[in-house]
Amino acid sequence: MPLKTVIYCGVCSFPPEYCEFTGKIKRCRAWLHETHPELFQKLYGDLDVEEAAAKLAGSSIGEEREEKLEKDLRKLQAKQESREQRELAKKLSSKVVIKREARTKRKCMIAISGLEVFEIDMKKLAKTFASKFATGCSVSKNAEKKEEIVVQGDVAEEVEAYIHSLLEDKGLKDVKVEVVDAKKKKKPTTTPAPAA
Amino acid sequence: MFKKFTREDVHSRSNVKSSVQRTLKSKLVSQFPKLEEVIDELIPKKSQVELIKCEDKIQLYAVDGEVYFFQNFNELIPTLKFVHKFPEAFPTVQVDRGAIKFVLSGANIMCPGLTSPGANLPDAPGLEKEALVIVNAENKENALAIGRLLMSTEDIKSINKGHGVELIHYLGDCLWNFSVE
Numbered sequence: 555m556p557l558k559t560v561i562y563c564g565v566c567s568f569p570p571e572y573c574e575f576t577g578k579i580k581r582c583r584a585w586l587h588e589t590h591p592e593l594f595q596k597l598y599g600d601l602d603v604e605e606a607a608a609k610l611a612g613s614s615i616g617e618e619r620e621e622k623l624e625k626d627l628r629k630l631q632a633k634q635e636s637r638e639q640r641e642l643a644k645k646l647s648s649k650v651v652i653k654r655e656a657r658t659k660r661k662c663m664i665a666i667s668g669l670e671v672f673e674i675d676m677k678k679l680a681k682t683f684a685s686k687f688a689t690g691c692s693v694s695k696n697a698e699k700k701e702e703i704v705v706q707g708d709v710a711e712e713v714e715a716y717i718h719s720l721l722e723d724k725g726l727k728d729v730k731v732e733v734v735d736a737k738k739k740k741k742p743t744t745t746p747a748p749a750a
Numbered sequence: 751m752f753k754k755f756t757r758e759d760v761h762s763r764s765n766v767k768s769s770v771q772r773t774l775k776s777k778l779v780s781q782f783p784k785l786e787e788v789i790d791e792l793i794p795k796k797s798q799v800e801l802i803k804c805e806d807k808i809q810l811y812a813v814d815g816e817v818y819f820f821q822n823f824n825e826l827i828p829t830l831k832f833v834h835k836f837p838e839a840f841p842t843v844q845v846d847r848g849a850i851k852f853v854l855s856g857a858n859i860m861c862p863g864l865t866s867p868g869a870n871l872p873d874a875p876g877l878e879k880e881a882l883v884i885v886n887a888e889n890k891e892n893a894l895a896i897g898r899l900l901m902s903t904e905d906i907k908s909i910n911k912g913h914g915v916e917l918i919h920y921l922g923d924c925l926w927n928f929s930v931e
Binding site: 558569571576620623 | 788791792834835836837847848850851854890891892894921922926927
């Protein structure tokens with residue numbers, strides 16, 4: 555007997571036949587239609603969302619219960635949608651702060667905060683920064699008890715560019731990324747004259 | 751069991767020796783005899799099996815980065831990813847459509863959901879109490895949960911009241927969303 559390969563929905567990670575129970579069915583349908591048209595045809599045919607649900611039912615649990623189930627599912631879907639919207643709004647309204655802090659003489663470090671909203675794995679990103687810039691990089695808690703990534707070295711611009719591309723990959727183009735210089739300015743043009 | 755389970759619950763991870771891998775495979779086959787013909791395909795000799803020890807003495811086994819089965823005490827329990835690949839090997843019960851919603855939120859399965867017209871239980875003599883079953887749903891192809899029988903299937907049919915299956919692992923729980931990397 556051969557092994558089966560099951561396709562998993564790219565949106566909700568379930569096998570597509572269970573998408574209707576996740577409350578994300580609209581996006582799941584779009585995804586399935588795009589990536590696996592033949593399976594889409596099999597599951598939904600040419601029907602729209604509600605008709606398809608009715609067809610899927612195949613009703614063996616009695617009309618009354620079926621109706622209730624459908625109502626519950628619709629409620630779940632509405633809930634899920636509003637939650638997604640809220641999350642998106644939160645993401646769009648928050649911003650990433652890249653802070654440049656001076657250390658001794660010409661040395662400085664970069665602290666990146668505000669990433670946790672975007673579901674980015676901080677530890678992993680720290681690791682990539684460390685190998686990308688060949689510097690020390692770690693995750694630590696800042697004064698507000700929030701996680702931030704600390705990179706040794708003056709790499710604010712590169713970090714900014716990288717985070718922009720990262721957010722774009724997630725489909726969040728308009729998120730603000732702000733670069734802040736903490737305390738004394740040091741490197742923008744030339745090293746300032748030492749204080750007399 | 752996996753309603754709450756995060757990366758923090760992982761205590762240690764290690765690769766297992768190939769000899770341990772062999773005993774694991776034979777144990778799996780002895781638990782689910784039908785796996786014998788495909789076990790080498792599911793867990794090739796060359797593959798790297800990783801043992802992930804977690805809180806509450808749960809041990810996960812990952813084959814090439816995918817959690818395939820886990821162990822709480824002595825028994826090996828397959829995960830849904832594993833079950834989906836070869837569902838024939840495991841004893842199955844089927845629930846009706848009305849129950850899916852509750853199963854997907856992690857509820858134990860009540861007897862009426864297993865005996866109604868849309869549901870299906872194995873014929874007599876059926877399965878003993880405490881047996882491991884995979885839970886399928888009406889009109890669906892793939893399994894949606896794995897559980898343990900709280901009473902034998904014959905009892906479920908005759909008593910038809912109360913909890914029938916204790917849910918262990920279901921679609922969308924933390925183990926399902928857990929990625930090794």
